[in-house]
Amino acid sequence: MTGYADIPAILAVAPNGARKLPADYPNLPITPVELAREARLCCDAGASVIHLHVRDDNGGHSLDTGRYREAMAEIRQSVGDALLIQVTSEAVGIYNADQQMAMVRDLVPEAVSLAIREIAPEGGDEAKLATFCAFMREADIRPQFILYAPEDIARFADLVARGIIPGTGFPLLYVLGRYTVGQKSSPADLLGFLTSPVVREQPALVSNWMMCAFGQYENACAMAAIALGGHARIGFENNMALINGEMATNNAALIDQARRGVAMLGRKVATADMARKLLRPDW
Numbered sequence: 001m002t003g004y005a006d007i008p009a010i011l012a013v014a015p016n017g018a019r020k021l022p023a024d025y026p027n028l029p030i031t032p033v034e035l036a037r038e039a040r041l042c043c044d045a046g047a048s049v050i051h052l053h054v055r056d057d058n059g060g061h062s063l064d065t066g067r068y069r070e071a072m073a074e075i076r077q078s079v080g081d082a083l084l085i086q087v088t089s090e091a092v093g094i095y096n097a098d099q100q101m102a103m104v105r106d107l108v109p110e111a112v113s114l115a116i117r118e119i120a121p122e123g124g125d126e127a128k129l130a131t132f133c134a135f136m137r138e139a140d141i142r143p144q145f146i147l148y149a150p151e152d153i154a155r156f157a158d159l160v161a162r163g164i165i166p167g168t169g170f171p172l173l174y175v176l177g178r179y180t181v182g183q184k185s186s187p188a189d190l191l192g193f194l195t196s197p198v199v200r201e202q203p204a205l206v207s208n209w210m211m212c213a214f215g216q217y218e219n220a221c222a223m224a225a226i227a228l229g230g231h232a233r234i235g236f237e238n239n240m241a242l243i244n245g246e247m248a249t250n251n252a253a254l255i256d257q258a259r260r261g262v263a264m265l266g267r268k269v270a271t272a273d274m275a276r277k278l279l280r281p282d283w
Contacts, residue, residue: 012049017237046259169207185213187224
């Protein structure tokens with residue numbers, strides 16, 4: 001029987017996000033070369049996944065597949081297969097569901113994060129979504145579905161129950177908080193997700209879960225998730241502060257901080273190959 005300590009903890013790095021600019025922090029990695037350098041440092045610090053965002057010429061959020069390919073090639077040259085590359089499909093108020101799905105079809109990434117609210121909005125074309133999910137399954141793409149609030153779980157469960165999203169168990173990302181000025185997530189924010197009646201009644205719905213959090217308590221939220229059997233996404237996308245309040249010199253400092261916490265909690269840190277297995281859904 002698999003126990004708590006038998007499941008390695010995934011530390012995913014989110015090095016830049018869609019909104020911050022170098023003006024916000026000089027060490028924010030934006031270019032493919034900068035992302036590759038950061039990937040190497042984070043891999044050495046204990047990360048097994050990189051959550052990848054790319055930018056346009058003005059520094060704005062982009063889902064351009066050419067830019068993705070350039071950044072992915074630089075990262076692969078830097079770390080080989082030692083990091084699973086997960087691209088974002090985040091809308092940021094720019095892209096609709098059709099454009100998000102088109103990006104994934106064109107790029108065929110190893111892994112992608114998909115927000116249920118964005119890829120499957122109420123009143124959206126569920127036939128298109130079903131065809132898209134079937135494509136991801138055939139292409140062996142690892143989707144991680146993002147839930148921005150506990151109420152998103154019911155929508156996700158309904159899509160799975162009706163076969164729009166085919167399969168049984170899926171990797172989920174729980175978002176603790178919002179992109180607001182001064183946002184500080186708390187470990188208690190996990191409770192709404194973990195105590196959801198839907199999850200309690202349908203435990204097979206979730207193969208594993210990860211969290212991301214905003215502000216100076218990001219590491220505390222990550223440690224709460226690790227202690228409860230989950231995984232953590234950490235990085236400058238949502239937080240730049242170390243636990244002592246100082247600004248981290250790079251994303252690797254945040255990953256190293258979390259890695260030491262994982263060891264104290266009695267779990268091993270996942271390798272990229274372990275992360276690949278854990279993040280493959282039960283299609």
